[in-house]
Amino acid sequence: METPAPVLRLSERREPPPWLIFVLTAALLAGLAPVCDGLLGARNLTNLCGNLAPLFILATAQALVLISGGIELSLTSIMAVASVAGAAVMRTGAPAAAGVIVMLGAGAVIGGLNGCIIARLRLPPFMVTLISMMFFAGAAVWATESKNISGIASAFLPLGKLLPAAAGMALAAGVIVHVLLKHTMWGRSLRAVGYNPCAAGFAGLRTGSTVATTYVLSGALAGLAAVIYTARLETGSPVLGQRMMLDVVGAAVIGGISLAGGRGQVWQALGGALFFTVLDNALNLMGLSHFRIMMAKGAVILAAAALDARRTLR
Amino acid sequence: MNRLLTHAPLLLLVLTWTVLGIMQPAFLSGESLLNLLRQSASPIVAATGMTVVLIIGGVDLSLGAAMFLAAALAGKMAAAGQPMISCAIVMLAAGAAFGALNAAAVTLLRLPAFVVTLAMLFLGRGLALEITKTRAINLPEEFLDLGRPAVAIPLAALAVILVQMMLSGMAAGRHLFAFGQNPVAVKNSGISTERLTFLTFVVCGICAGLAALLTLGQLGTVSPKFGETREFTAIAAAALGGSSLFGGRGSVFPGTVVGALLMQSIESGLVMLNANPYAYPMWISAVLLAAVLLDSLRIRRVR
Numbered sequence: 274m275e276t277p278a279p280v281l282r283l284s285e286r287r288e289p290p291p292w293l294i295f296v297l298t299a300a301l302l303a304g305l306a307p308v309c310d311g312l313l314g315a316r317n318l319t320n321l322c323g324n325l326a327p328l329f330i331l332a333t334a335q336a337l338v339l340i341s342g343g344i345e346l347s348l349t350s351i352m353a354v355a356s357v358a359g360a361a362v363m364r365t366g367a368p369a370a371a372g373v374i375v376m377l378g379a380g381a382v383i384g385g386l387n388g389c390i391i392a393r394l395r396l397p398p399f400m401v402t403l404i405s406m407m408f409f410a411g412a413a414v415w416a417t418e419s420k421n422i423s424g425i426a427s428a429f430l431p432l433g434k435l436l437p438a439a440a441g442m443a444l445a446a447g448v449i450v451h452v453l454l455k456h457t458m459w460g461r462s463l464r465a466v467g468y469n470p471c472a473a474g475f476a477g478l479r480t481g482s483t484v485a486t487t488y489v490l491s492g493a494l495a496g497l498a499a500v501i502y503t504a505r506l507e508t509g510s511p512v513l514g515q516r517m518m519l520d521v522v523g524a525a526v527i528g529g530i531s532l533a534g535g536r537g538q539v540w541q542a543l544g545g546a547l548f549f550t551v552l553d554n555a556l557n558l559m560g561l562s563h564f565r566i567m568m569a570k571g572a573v574i575l576a577a578a579a580l581d582a583r584r585t586l587r
Numbered sequence: 588m589n590r591l592l593t594h595a596p597l598l599l600l601v602l603t604w605t606v607l608g609i610m611q612p613a614f615l616s617g618e619s620l621l622n623l624l625r626q627s628a629s630p631i632v633a634a635t636g637m638t639v640v641l642i643i644g645g646v647d648l649s650l651g652a653a654m655f656l657a658a659a660l661a662g663k664m665a666a667a668g669q670p671m672i673s674c675a676i677v678m679l680a681a682g683a684a685f686g687a688l689n690a691a692a693v694t695l696l697r698l699p700a701f702v703v704t705l706a707m708l709f710l711g712r713g714l715a716l717e718i719t720k721t722r723a724i725n726l727p728e729e730f731l732d733l734g735r736p737a738v739a740i741p742l743a744a745l746a747v748i749l750v751q752m753m754l755s756g757m758a759a760g761r762h763l764f765a766f767g768q769n770p771v772a773v774k775n776s777g778i779s780t781e782r783l784t785f786l787t788f789v790v791c792g793i794c795a796g797l798a799a800l801l802t803l804g805q806l807g808t809v810s811p812k813f814g815e816t817r818e819f820t821a822i823a824a825a826a827l828g829g830s831s832l833f834g835g836r837g838s839v840f841p842g843t844v845v846g847a848l849l850m851q852s853i854e855s856g857l858v859m860l861n862a863n864p865y866a867y868p869m870w871i872s873a874v875l876l877a878a879v880l881l882d883s884l885r886i887r888r889v890r
Contacts, residue, residue: 399832403819411867418865419865563716564713564714564721567710567712569713570713571707574706578702579696
């Protein structure tokens with residue numbers, strides 16, 4: 274019988290170097306620029322940043338949950354409900370600020386629901402968030418009878434349409450989550466719980482509330498992303514982001530966040546979202562059909578995961 | 588109490604039928620039940636394939652994409668005048684090949700099934716959309732023959748019987764359960780985990796091809812949305828039937844079959860009750876949650 278593989282200490286595990294994903298993105302840009310007209314032009318780069326901001330927020334939300342050892346399949350449904358709720362509130366004449374609060378709040382509440390069911394009832398996150406996704410996607414469509422909600426406060430629109438506003442919100446979210454993860458007890462507990470829930474429990478960490486609050490934060494971030502998308506669409510849409518879920522998970526995987534939990538950082542979410550956005554943007558500019566872009570995304574996810582698997586000892 | 592919980596899926600099914608029967612007696616009529624079985628054929632087969640993957644502790648997110656790919660190929664062949672039987676064979680073969688690719692990536696690249704099948708979902712749907720040029724393909728009338736209860740139900744039953752026989756009657760089946768519960772032990776026992784993985788995903792792929800065939804029998808057309816979200820309904824049906832998402836536990840009959848029937852019953856029942864169609868997903872989700880809850884209670888008691 275072969276000797277079992279040596280168990281490495283957490284610090285000795287070979288992590289991909291932080292700059293790798295960004296180098297890869299730069300390489301992608303450089304490689305595609307010659308064949309892709311206007312890729313590096315100011316107009317396109319603005320577009321790119323605009324697309325990056327909400328995806329980064331969603332990828333961060335997903336990363337948080339992945340670090341806790343779970344998964345969030347209902348992020349897009351949360352966005353839909355938040356979008357519809359916020360738009361409905363603003364339609365009655367409430368100011369933009371109220372819309373933002375409602376969207377964030379709706380996200381936090383649904384996230385909290387997920388988190389409580391997962392933490393208290395100890396049901397598997399995959400199933401719970403899958404059911405949640407189905408339920409809230411259906412709820413959004415049911416509540417609006419599949420119609421968009423117009424009447425958004427005009428002060429709300431710049432939040433999505435003005436690049437500095439959207440980028441600013443994304444940046445703020447990223448910084449806040451980074452600080453929470455690295456410099457607070459909560460963040461350290463989160464990583465411990467994700468890495469080894471049993472040991473974390475024995476060590477006296479409050480696994481239940483840590484996990485639950487993670488989902489609350491994740492949901493609120495989804496609400497923030499909904500703010501940006503809703504402002505861009507100028508309506509509350511019950512099907513917001515319906516197709517995006519796989520992109521979000523893909524971005525997290527590409528960024529190198531482990532599906533097993535316990536490890537992950539905000540810059541990984543940024544790297545993954547950035548790479549994904551650049552890929553999408555460049556392939557679109559090159560005129561590739563929608564389905565070829567899909568296939569390219571699939572191939573990239575496989576390659577990124579394979580590279581990552583090579584690096585960490587299994 | 589434990590006995591009760593073990594049979595929770597079946598009890599839920601009986602409960603659902605009773606409630607629906609009271610609210611709408613027509614639901615329990617022979618014609619309606621036959622229709623229910625006919626419509627459940629494809630979901631049952633898809634969920635059967637998914638069950639096998641769940642048993643080894645994996646998941647196949649590309650099931651719907653495999654279905655779409657198989658249907659797209661059949662559509663192209665049928666449009667070119669090929670007979671239905673060749674189309675059917677190609678569909679099953681395409682499903683098997685797709686499954687083999689999944690297995691190859693899992694074993695050779697040593698990636699988690701979640702990531703591999705996620706990527707294959709993108710690849711598969713993209714390829715299928717390319718083949719159909721994102722246009723819907725209408726299939727010749729004869730395909731609708733497959734949708735008749737006399738054909739669809741026996742086909743689904745055959746798949747269920749074969750897979751259940753493999754799981755409970757063959758050594759490979761026992762190895763699958765062991766693999767799901769303790770992969771390291773299985774490997775150290777000298778059993779080839781690569782072969783088990785290939786078996787699992789190929790079986791799932793063939794089920795996907797068959798499920799696509801049955802769906803074609805019902806719809807008669809391949810739209811760009813063919814097979815979308817089917818992997819999630821398959822997972823739900825398998826979970827409803829008692830398969831654990833962590834692996835090592837599950838049964839096709841009665842488990843998954845009951846789960847798929849339950850989901851289809853709710854949907855058909857809601858249609859008969861003239862319920863607000865927008866509310867369907869909410870009802871189904873509620874029942875799913877109840878089922879998952881009951882299942883977790885059962886595990887808790889065993890410990």
